[in-house]
Each structure stands twice: as C-alpha cells, then as structure tokens.
Amino acid sequence: MNYQWYPGHMTKSVRAMQEQLKLIDLVIEIVDARIPFSSRNPDIDKLGNGKFRLVILNKADLADPNVTALWKQHFAEKGIKAVECNAKAPGLAKTMKPIIAEVCREKIERDKKRGILNRPIRAMICGIPNVGKSTYINSFIGKAAAKTGNKPGVTRSNQWIRTGANVELLDTPGILWPRFEDQTVGMHLAFIGSMNDQILIVEELAADLIRFLETDAAGKLEEYYHIEGVSADSEHPEAALLEQIARSRGFLKKGDEPDIEKAAAQTLEDFRAGRFGRISVERP
Numbered sequence: 173m174n175y176q177w178y179p180g181h182m183t184k185s186v187r188a189m190q191e192q193l194k195l196i197d198l199v200i201e202i203v204d205a206r207i208p209f210s211s212r213n214p215d216i217d218k219l220g221n222g223k224f225r226l227v228i229l230n231k232a233d234l235a236d237p238n239v240t241a242l243w244k245q246h247f248a249e250k251g252i253k254a255v256e257c258n259a260k261a262p263g264l265a266k267t268m269k270p271i272i273a274e275v276c277r278e279k280i281e282r283d284k285k286r287g288i289l290n291r292p293i294r295a296m297i298c299g300i301p302n303v304g305k306s307t308y309i310n311s312f313i314g315k316a317a318a319k320t321g322n323k324p325g326v327t328r329s330n331q332w333i334r335t336g337a338n339v340e341l342l343d344t345p346g347i348l349w350p351r352f353e354d355q356t357v358g359m360h361l362a363f364i365g366s367m368n369d370q371i372l373i374v375e376e377l378a379a380d381l382i383r384f385l386e387t388d389a390a391g392k393l394e395e396y397y398h399i400e401g402v403s404a405d406s407e408h409p410e411a412a413l414l415e416q417i418a419r420s421r422g423f424l425k426k427g428d429e430p431d432i433e434k435a436a437a438q439t440l441e442d443f444r445a446g447r448f449g450r451i452s453v454e455r456p
C-alpha cells in the first residue's frame with residue numbers, strides 16, 4: 173500500500189508561520205511521543221532559528237516511558253529541551269511554567285538587567301495535524317477557548333491568549349506537515365490515526381501494524397484478545413492473527429466466515445486507544 177499525504181495549503185501555511193514567528197520568543201513544537209520522528213517536520217529547525225525552543229512529547233500517556241526518556245535525551249543532545257506531556261491531564265500551566273522559564277532564562281535575565289520585570293513570554297504552538305495542539309492550548313489556558321480542528325492556511329488576526337504562567341500564546345497554532353522521506357513515515361502516521369483511514373486499505377494497514385507489534389511488542393495482541401497466536405513459521409501470520417482476532421471478538425459473517433475487515437478496524441482502534449499497553453513505535 174502506498175501511504176500518501178495531501179498537504180493542501182502548505183506554502184501558504186509556511187508564509188503565515190514565518191510572519192507569526194517574527195512576533196514570538198518561544199516555539200513550542202508538539203510531536204506525538206509514540207512517533208517523534210515521523211510526527212515532526214525538521215524544517216521547524218530552520219523556521220525557528222534564533223527562537224527559544226521547546227519540544228512537547230505529547231500523548232506520552234500512550235507511549236513507553238523508557239523510550240520517551242530516550243527521546244528526551246536525543247533532543248537534549250541537539251540542544252533542544254523536550255518534555256513528556258499528556259495534554260488531556262489537568263494542571264498543564266503549572267507544569268509548564270518552570271520549564272518555559274528555564275528554556276527562556278536568557279530573555280528573562282536580559283529583561284531583568286534592563287529593569288523589566290515579568291514581561292510575558294510570547295509563544296507559538298506548532299506541529300503537524302492531530303498531535304494535540306488544540307488540546308494543549310485549551311489545557312494550558314484552562315478553558316476551551318482555542319478552536320479545535322485544522323485549518324491550514326486560514327489567516328485570522330493574531331490574538332494573544334494570556335495564561336497563568338506569564339506566557340502569552342498565539343491563538344492559532346502553526347500547522348506543519350509531515351515529511352515523507354520514506355513510506356515508513358506514512359505508515360507510522362497511519363498507525364496512530366494521523367492519516368485519513370478512508371484513503372487506506374484497512375486490512376493492509378492492520379497487517380503492517382500487526383507485523384510491527386509482533387516484532388516490537390511481542391505477545392501484546394495475544395494477551396489482549398485472548399488468542400493463541402501463530403507459530404514463527406506461519407506463512408501468513410498477520411492474516412492468521414486477524415482471523416483469530418475476528419473469531420475471539422465474534423466478528424463473523426454468514427457461514428461462520430471471520431469478518432477480517434472488522435477485526436482490522438478494531439485492532440487499529442484498540443492500538444490507537446492504548447489498549448495493548450503503552451507502546452512507542454519509534455526509538456531515537
């Protein structure tokens with residue numbers, strides 16, 4: 173299967189972002205902690221040049237904490253502070269306040285020397301679709317004021333939202349696009365549900381996911397679905413597993429035929445919701 177992405181208003185969105193970047197001190201880049209490589213566009217390094225930087229490894233509640241720790245180290249080696257986050261959890265502003273103060277220490281000290289106290293740090297949230305930008309903004313400001321949904325290229329007048337952390341957030345997040353250097357990036361985005369399933373063949377995507385899980389998270393599927401699993405020399409292990417999942421869930425068609433499509437969709441849904449446990453798809 174060919175994983176593709178239709179970036180739409182990419183150029184327009186970059187231009188808008190370049191304009192907005194002039195106004196800010198800090199770029200808060202949100203990535204998905206399960207796939208920090210595939211869910212970020214490294215162009216942000218160029219776009220955010222000269223700004224303070226913070227990477228949020230979001231949806232960390234769904235990722236393997238040991239792997240997330242490796243990612244934090246990976247970004248630290250590049251000179252970028254990265255922190256794990258669950259944007260759906262309460263108290264985000266409180267956790268972020270000291271982290272942002274640390275990242276922007278230079279500016280705060282510079283201000284202090286000039287006699288300026290508590291000038292808010294102006295920050296912009298950015299990231300590819302579905303990483304949790306709106307959830308993060310809403311959680312940060314403590315009420316549902318930020319708009320959910322993605323509208324790349326839509327320019328509104330910039331508005332600053334005050335937070336309790338001496339930070340002002342630009343109300344519209346900068347929308348980046350994933351970088352498709354190879355098919356793996358597309359596949360990983362599809363695993364976590366960041367590609368439109370309607371343009372994908374669900375059975376094939378689930379087979380790719382099962383192949384990954386059987387290698388990197390062996391036993392999880394068998395445990396969750398109470399299935400016996402397949403032997404290593406099975407000719408079509410993914411198909412055999414999908415059939416077992418269908419039977420164990422009672423997804424049957426006429427004549428006791430397993431409903432493979434339904435089993436595939438269920439497997440994807442269960443993985444995306446973290447029901448097999450906290451699994452990271454990518455390691456640094």
Ligand code: G4P
Pocket residue numbers: 230231232233234257258259260261299300301302303304305306307308320321322
């Ligand atoms: P975006 O602005 O970057 O496009 O992302 P958005 O905030 O719309 O979030 C995309 C989905 O990810 C939402 O789920 C949201 O609830 C979920 N999400 C965001 N942050 C986290 C997190 O830290 N952990 C977990 N587990 N989920 C997170 P949805 O199913 O599209 O919406 P809803 O059913 O939650 O309302």
